[in-house]
Amino acid sequence: MIAQGQENAVRANLSFIEKAFYAGALTAQRYDNKVIMTALSITASTLSVLQSVAALPPDVLEMLGGAKSTGRNRWYELKRLLDRPALLKLARELVQDADLLKLAPDQRFEAVLKALKQSRRKPSTPAATKSAWQPDSKAFAAEITVAQRRFTLALKAKQGSEAADFGRYLSDRLEGLYRDFRQEETSERKHNR
Template identity: 40%
Template sequence: MAAVTKSLGDLNDRSRRANEIERKLAEGQAVIELNTEEIEPSFVRDRMPGDIDGLLASIREQGQQVPILVRPHPEMSGRYQVAFGHRRLRAAAELGLSVKAVVRELTDEQLVIAQGQENNEREDLTFIEKARFAARLKERFPREVLTSSLSIDKGDLSKMLAIVDSLPVDLIEAIGAAPGVGRPRWLELAELVEKAPPHLDAAGYVKSAEIQTLASEERFKALIAHLKPRRVERGAPSVLATPTGVRLAQVKDGRAKLDISIDKKAAPEFAAFVLEQLPTLFEEHRTKRQLNQEG
């Protein structure tokens, strides 16, 4: 309980610090109310889709406590562009309210630095959201802007970008923001995806209807389990199953033979598929072995 209390206290402290940053950025500027339909998002997206139920309830009950920061839109006369406060803007729009905002003249660099630093102080962006934000910034800004925006050094930035570059975009989007999943586990996933045989189809697996019903972090865990090599111990029969618990087969690995037993009543189509694919698998194995010997 003490750990939970400390964690909640840390979150509250970070939120207060973020609010203070926003107030300082707005210092000396008038807070005005804007029609949400007049405001465009930042030109660099930082968040992945997610619910804002808690924020909606807070604004509904207490009103918007902290203004968002916008600039006059550089390309659309009479419109504005958000530096930070995208979730508050979305909540106000869903509630049919105008949004409290501070309007400041900002260059592109000033906008993304303000956007990144505010998110970093709140620490409510997940690792992969920050990494994708950095990757988008890299397309048009020097690394100094990226390190300032994310408050990280060049070494950490390089590691962050390497993970994003090594994973397909559709795979990351199918997993989602994955709260609680940090750099080491994303690095593990990147390595597994790189080594995985084609038939495991990482993106197809995580996009499947069954896996998409899971929460984002659970989708991540399921994909890791799907891609990790499985070894069958010799001796007692072992059950092979999908990460979601669907039984595939019973396997017994002995000294002289390997027995794979598939319940034809439970999975008749799978049993027929395995039988049909065995000759092809053997040919693939033989070809790969020959290539290894020649190499």
């Protein structure tokens, strides 16, 4: 078995996934890890990764195909992503896509890996919205910025102190404004029930 494994590995120039299948088959036949390492001329670390990758769901592996130029690190990255149930479900959906199946195995692999990596990213926070307001007198301008957890009101005057005066006016009344806001919010909730 050792001689056959070494001969096959050299003669066929097996891809990483093909070695993983072979290592998985030998493991399933209960060959000792030392025998498998000798047969494939690999280290214990590489065998561990091969066995891990060989445990990928057969339906996903079959649809991805040989992916000859995809190496150890990329396969292991896929394995780690597919350990998450939501990403495994997504991968199973992806490998059923007719357009994906038209691609060469290495391209299929890359497309699936990219989609899985993108789906696990946190959605980006929406950009802040900005608006402006000016009184009829045009004595100052208000810049309003609303973000997810922040609200900014900046008052700027071209000249004079009207912006600062109006800002102090608002600041002095914040407690009452907030109280009015809460009361209105409470009455709206009651009304909407």
